[in-house]
Amino acid sequence: VAxxxxxxxxxxxxxxxxxxxxxxxxxxMPAERELFLARKRLLEYMxxxxxxxxxxxxxxxxxxxxxxSKKVELTPYQKLKRKSTSPSKSLR
Numbered sequence: 001v002a003x004x005x006x007x008x009x010x011x012x013x014x015x016x017x018x019x020x021x022x023x024x025x026x027x028x029m030p031a032e033r034e035l036f037l038a039r040k041r042l043l044e045y046m047x048x049x050x051x052x053x054x055x056x057x058x059x060x061x062x063x064x065x066x067x068x069s070k071k072v073e074l075t076p077y078q079k080l081k082r083k084s085t086s087p088s089k090s091l092r
């Protein structure tokens with residue numbers, strides 16, 4: 001079972017074409033260059049539309065619940081600071 005979006009599938013199919021997707025641009029024939037650029041623009045447009053739809057959907061959600069649902073990772077400095085606040089035992 002494949003999991004992903006239409007954009008993921010578009011990129012998957014784009015990279016299956018070995019000649020156009022994996023060949024240096026300067027080695028492509030003029031028609032292949034046009035095809036490459038058209039596919040690239042289409043994928044960028046699809047990605048933009050997907051991001052726009054996600055942002056529109058997230059704006060409908062409750063901001064308080066959204067911040068509670070996201071996991072915040074501490075930076076190494078904050079982890080170190082948290083450890084150092086505990087009472088330290090002196091060596092004798």
